[in-house]
Amino acid sequence: MENSLNLLSYTDMCNLPEPEWLVEGLIQKRSTAVMFGKSNAFKSFLAIDIGLSVDTGQDWHGNPVSPGGVLFVATEGANGVGRLRIPGWYDHHRIDEGDRRAFLYPKEIRLDVVDDITALIAAMNIRGNFALVVIDIFGGSMAGSEIEDKTARAWVHGVQRILRETGASILTVAHTGWQDDSRARMHTHFWGSFDTRLKVEGDKEALTATLTVERHKDADSTGSWGFRLVQSHGTLVPEMDTSVKSTAAKKTALSAKNRAALNALDDAIVEHGVRKLGSDWPPCNVVMIDHWRRHFYLHSADDTAEAKRKAFQRARDALREHGHVQFYDDHAWRCAG
Known part of the structure; x- marks a missing residue:
């Protein structure tokens, strides 16, 4: 029988594998994550830092990574990402030319359109195995509106198909609303679909940023890191600074x-x-x-x-x-x- 459903027995359920970390404490393998924050909070620089740590196999500020191929989908500012930010990060970390393996798709993409998902998966399969796809920015990754239920459901289905057929995790960078910075600006179906939510707070004048785990669905929802953005090789590169604390970290710890x-x-x-x-x-x-x-x-x-x-x-x-x-x-x- 074609297209038969694979039903799990109780034994099968108990033998399901434990989630594995792509970046310890931050992003799990074969999962979806959203990194959200206000404009000019240095979200894109942090996303590049995470992605290229996976690409090179370097620990992400002391957190072990599982190395693998990385694709950056730059729906805006692709020239600066490809010409300055990614090369600058590699130069700052003294990565040999032969070990610079990240890929860039420098255009908007429609993850709510079946044909675009098929084309993306085909291109990824041609280039090799990918562990992570970074989508920056969320608003440029769909044909419909980010507040429409129909668009949200089609987008989520498309992203889940990428996970199934490539095994890559998806990290999506998104803006918060102007009046409410507690969540990304998107339909609730988008918001509820992510396995991990990461909040970024930045100080443009001080060149500092924090990244805080707002929620993991299948792991302990803790973790907060402070960074100072340093000028290096024509770009900004995050360096950990324990003196930089997030607003969330200063609040009373939750039981x-x-x-x-x-x-x-x-x-x-x-x-x-x-x-x-x-x-x-x-x-x-x-x-x-x-x-x-x-x-x-x-x-x-x-x-x-x-x-x-x-x-x-x-x-x-x-x-x-x-x-x-x-x-x-x-x-x-x-x-x-």
């Missing part, structure tokens, strides 16, 4: 249960989130607290309904007290920052 509650809120917003109009509402999607509570219960390890209820109430109140969430009229949302 495991509070982190689980925040992740449950993200899931509820993706599934049930709506935009409310009026001066009392934020410029982002909100969700009914009952929907948030149900998602929290799904992942709660507490034995009884009463224990689950109390755990949710404690987590909800703690997140509000520390400025992570806000409520109005039986609805909740994530606060910016």
Whole structure:
């Protein structure tokens, strides 16, 4: 029978492989990640730094990498990326000419169009095995609008096809909204589809940036790194600086249960989130607290309904007290920052 479905038995489920890291603590193999932040936060320089660490097999600032081929899809500023930024990084790190193996696609691409996905996979297969594709910037990677459900679903299907057929991870660079910097500017279906979300905060005047793990779906969601951008070989290259701290790192650390509650809120917003109009509402999607509570219960390890209820109430109140969430009229949302 053609196109038969492969159903996993209980034994098959238990034998599924553990996720492997492409960059330890940052990006897993065969996964999708989004790196988001405001304009001029040095996102592109950090993405190049990550990608070329994979390309050369060098540790990423002390974090081991699994080396492999890397493709940069530069949907804007491709000339500067290919002529200055990538060569400058190689020169700064004294990489031999023969070990400079990264590839560049210097145009916009439509990952929500089947023919474009087919062409990209074919080009990647001709060039060899790729471990990572860096898409910079998100807004130039689709034919439709980044706020349309139809575009989001087609784009996610296209990216998942790249993962299946090439084995490469996908790192997408995206801007945050003007009023809400707590998430990338995109439809919630995009936002909820990424296995990893990485937040970048930059100071253009000080030439500093931080990168913080906002969420891993299948790993501990911790990790924050500070960088100073140094002028080198006609470009800027990130060098780790432990004195540079992110806003998120300065906030009160979340307990495991509070982190689980925040992740449950993200899931509820993706599934049930709506935009409310009026001066009392934020410029982002909100969700009914009952929907948030149900998602929290799904992942709660507490034995009884009463224990689950109390755990949710404690987590909800703690997140509000520390400025992570806000409520109005039986609805909740994530606060910016």
